[in-house]
Amino acid sequence: MTPSEMLATALLLGGFITAAGAYGLLYCVARILDHKIVRAGSHLSYAGLCLIAFALVAFTPLHAGWKVLVVASCAAYLMIPPVTWHYLARLHREERIR
Amino acid sequence: MYRSQRLGLKYLTASTVMFGAMIAFGLLSSIYYIWPGFLLNVFNFNTAKIIHIDGLVIWLLMGFLGAIYWFLPQELDREVDGIALAEILFWVFCAAVAAVVVVFLVVQYGSATESSMWFINQGRKYVEAPRWAALGIVAVMGVFAYNVIGTALKARKSTGILTVLIVDLVPLVVLYFDAFPEIRNMSQDLFWWWWLVHLWVEATWEVLIGCIMAWALIHLVSASRRVVESWLYVEVAMVLGTGILGLGHHYFWIGTPRYWFAIGGFFSALEPLPLLGMVVHAVYDAGSQHLRAANRPAFYWTLAEAFGNFIGGGVWGFMMTLPQINLYSHGTQWTVSHGHFAFWGAYGCGVIAVLYLALEKSRGYEGLDGRAWKWSFALLNIGILGMTGALLVAGMDQAFYERAIGGSTWSAFLAMQGRPWFNEGMWARLAFGLMFACGYAILVYDLLGARRREAAVSEPMAA
Amino acid sequence: MYTQDPSFWRAGAIATTIFMSIVLAALTVDTLRQITPGSPRVPSYDVINNSIAYEYDPARAEYAPKIGGEELLFGHKYSVEEAAALIGKGKLVIQSRACIDCHTFFGNGAYYAPDLTRAWMDPVWTHYSGDKRGERLAKFLMNPFRLGARPMPNLRIERDEAEALVAYLKWMSSVDSNGFPDRFGAASGQ
Numbered sequence: 001m002t003p004s005e006m007l008a009t010a011l012l013l014g015g016f017i018t019a020a021g022a023y024g025l026l027y028c029v030a031r032i033l034d035h036k037i038v039r040a041g042s043h044l045s046y047a048g049l050c051l052i053a054f055a056l057v058a059f060t061p062l063h064a065g066w067k068v069l070v071v072a073s074c075a076a077y078l079m080i081p082p083v084t085w086h087y088l089a090r091l092h093r094e095e096r097i098r
Numbered sequence: 099m100y101r102s103q104r105l106g107l108k109y110l111t112a113s114t115v116m117f118g119a120m121i122a123f124g125l126l127s128s129i130y131y132i133w134p135g136f137l138l139n140v141f142n143f144n145t146a147k148i149i150h151i152d153g154l155v156i157w158l159l160m161g162f163l164g165a166i167y168w169f170l171p172q173e174l175d176r177e178v179d180g181i182a183l184a185e186i187l188f189w190v191f192c193a194a195v196a197a198v199v200v201v202f203l204v205v206q207y208g209s210a211t212e213s214s215m216w217f218i219n220q221g222r223k224y225v226e227a228p229r230w231a232a233l234g235i236v237a238v239m240g241v242f243a244y245n246v247i248g249t250a251l252k253a254r255k256s257t258g259i260l261t262v263l264i265v266d267l268v269p270l271v272v273l274y275f276d277a278f279p280e281i282r283n284m285s286q287d288l289f290w291w292w293w294l295v296h297l298w299v300e301a302t303w304e305v306l307i308g309c310i311m312a313w314a315l316i317h318l319v320s321a322s323r324r325v326v327e328s329w330l331y332v333e334v335a336m337v338l339g340t341g342i343l344g345l346g347h348h349y350f351w352i353g354t355p356r357y358w359f360a361i362g363g364f365f366s367a368l369e370p371l372p373l374l375g376m377v378v379h380a381v382y383d384a385g386s387q388h389l390r391a392a393n394r395p396a397f398y399w400t401l402a403e404a405f406g407n408f409i410g411g412g413v414w415g416f417m418m419t420l421p422q423i424n425l426y427s428h429g430t431q432w433t434v435s436h437g438h439f440a441f442w443g444a445y446g447c448g449v450i451a452v453l454y455l456a457l458e459k460s461r462g463y464e465g466l467d468g469r470a471w472k473w474s475f476a477l478l479n480i481g482i483l484g485m486t487g488a489l490l491v492a493g494m495d496q497a498f499y500e501r502a503i504g505g506s507t508w509s510a511f512l513a514m515q516g517r518p519w520f521n522e523g524m525w526a527r528l529a530f531g532l533m534f535a536c537g538y539a540i541l542v543y544d545l546l547g548a549r550r551r552e553a554a555v556s557e558p559m560a561a
Numbered sequence: 562m563y564t565q566d567p568s569f570w571r572a573g574a575i576a577t578t579i580f581m582s583i584v585l586a587a588l589t590v591d592t593l594r595q596i597t598p599g600s601p602r603v604p605s606y607d608v609i610n611n612s613i614a615y616e617y618d619p620a621r622a623e624y625a626p627k628i629g630g631e632e633l634l635f636g637h638k639y640s641v642e643e644a645a646a647l648i649g650k651g652k653l654v655i656q657s658r659a660c661i662d663c664h665t666f667f668g669n670g671a672y673y674a675p676d677l678t679r680a681w682m683d684p685v686w687t688h689y690s691g692d693k694r695g696e697r698l699a700k701f702l703m704n705p706f707r708l709g710a711r712p713m714p715n716l717r718i719e720r721d722e723a724e725a726l727v728a729y730l731k732w733m734s735s736v737d738s739n740g741f742p743d744r745f746g747a748a749s750g751q
Contacts, residue, residue, distance in 0.1 A: 014417035017417075021413065024381075028378055028382060029385075032381070080378065084375050084379065091325045094565065095322040095325055135712050142714045147671055210725070211657070214653075214657040215656065219657060221655065221660065222656060258571070262574075285596040285667070288666070288667060324567065331573070331574045334578075339581060342581035343584060349592070351741035352669065353596050353737060358592075502743070505745045515709075515711055
């Protein structure tokens with residue numbers, strides 16, 4: 001790995017989690033505000049996440065195992081906000097019923 | 099107010115004072131980077147740094163103790179068992195910290211003997227305090243554990259949150275025993291040292307702050323106990339599920355076997371997942387409250403905790419954790435950047451949230467607001483972001499030139515320290531550190547309640 | 562749905578923690594065995610009687626320590642016990658002066674001063690061989706001269722402490738750190 005590749009890869013990795021966080025945040029805000037633009041923002045963030053994942057797989061010298069992990073993480077990060085949200089919403093709903 | 103809560107307030111006060119000491123020695127430490135030979139042989143960098151990083155551990159630990167002594171009696175509707183002993187130990191703790199700092203300031207080093215280890219400086223990062231003081235901390239923690247467990251036993255009941263806390267206390271206290279040994283083999287020394295550091299800040303402390311935040315949410319937004327407890331279990335499962343073997347991300351380069359690359363890298367790469375869940379949880383709570391709470395600073399600091407933890411720990415950590423990158427980022431200012439932001443997000447923000455909660459309840463206010471906390475919030479958070487960014491630039495420059503190109507020799511290191519971006523990063527770090535210090539000053543001013551809190555009285559639930 | 566029941570997650574938390582802890586314990590037993598002095602990864606303390614280099618190993622595609630023939634330190638051939646005692650004292654020097662709060666060891670510590678993992682074979686010292694190198698290093702530690710913009714303090718290190726510290730650095734440089742630091746000395750054409 002050349003020094004430049006090292007920095008570029010690291011920045012992509014940081015950007016990967018940032019995009020995941022942006023997606024998570026905007027997904028939640030979209031559910032609260034029900035706003036078209038915010039929802040579009042969450043979709044864009046997730047698209048960004050996939051784009052960064054693609055760049056990590058196609059253009060960086062990371063070993064194969066880590067590339068598989070990045071792709072699998074894409075799927076995991078897709079699910080975490082909706083699954084967590086539904087879980088919390090259901091918890092609160094059941095609590096109100098009690 | 100229960101006696102335990104009064105003790106909690108004492109611990110929170112001591113915590114705030116130590117926070118200030120940490121900042122002062124942090125500012126001092128940063129000067130050495132921009133002024134070569136500063137205080138050489140009078141007060142060297144390592145002593146300043148020791149007080150800075152040990153101050154970090156102490157202010158956070160005191161914050162945790164303060165928070166738990168505050169919440170515990172309310173949790174079980176009874177006074178805490180053994181509280182008189184705990185009150186004495188508080189003063190012992192403060193005296194011990196003061197004595198250790200004075201010896202660091204005045205004596206600084208001993209010769210290579212066991213008595214230096216017992217009375218002056220043990221010289222292992224974060225646990226430099228001499229053995230006599232480490233024994234003192236064991237005593238304080240031991241009494242604390244007795245307070246918590248004893249009260250539950252006397253009450254003949256426990257709650258979900260309390261049970262998680264009690265179970266967490268056992269490894270937390272046991273891990274501290276690594277503060278004592280002097281291990282000849284550096285690989286073995288670092289192996290066990292990382293059990294203490296990682297399994298504290300990336301495992302047991304995460305659970306601890308999770309419990310504290312659960313209590314805070316109950317008291318702050320009247321969150322349902324069942325909801326916060328359910329969430330706490332999810333959090334614990336995910337944090338420990340990733341964090342216990344994530345310990346391996348410290349075992350890449352210390353002489354330990356190569357399988358740690360795969361194990362440590364893999365589990366460490368999963369560590370951001372629970373942190374994202376916490377962000378979702380925080381936004382959910384914020385949304386269901388319509389971004390309002392009676393105690394606005396406590397609410398916003400709780401939000402800051404979730405985001406800071408995710409960005410400082412998750413984003414920064416993920417940048418550095420894969421072995422191929424870590425080979426070059428290891429032991430550089432990049433590490434410092436991550437460390438500052440992660441500690442702040444994961445623990446600093448949480449303790450400050452508790453400070454405001456305790457402030458509100460102890461003064462008998464109905465809610466809390468004002469202008470000062472907003473200034474403090476802005477300056478502290480922008481300050482830490484600025485420091486983190488400055489250190490990131492310096493650290494990436496260092497990873498690039500010293501590690502990847504220069505091969506980490508002495509001359510590569512020294513050449514690196516003179517590079518323009520590195521130097522500018524060090525100056526920027528100091529500037530933002532001063533901003534952070536201003537934020538701290540306003541925080542103290544706000545907590546002392548120098549001005550009558552008219553807003554708190556006249557501005558209850560609604561906006 | 563069972564995932565809505567907090568008890569499910571409590572059980573999950575307990576099971577996960579226990580499982581991960583058991584795996585960690587097992588790996589710990591193996592790792593400790595592999596880093597015991599005398600193992601392939603961590604040489605016995607009397608390696609200080611040998612020459613130690615750190616070079617690129619094509620078979621491993623990374624930098625690795627290379628232990629050579631006899632190259633004594635301070636004109637003395639140390640037995641394993643003597644070396645262990647000397648290096649033990651060296652560790653006390655490192656701790657009593659809090660070296661790790663300026664320097665890094667295997668990249669761990671503070672970042673104000675250079676990493677010391679391969680200090681023994683740093684290009685600053687390698688034009689001295691064997692015994693002379695030990696002497697020069699010991700003299701430096703007792704009275705550090707200015708090497709650059711970041712002066713090292715005088716930590717009142719006595720002669721016997723300096724020898725112990727040099728022995729420590731020499732032994733430590735022989736530990737297999739999986740190629741950290743990379744490209745050591747490559748830039749200076751070593």
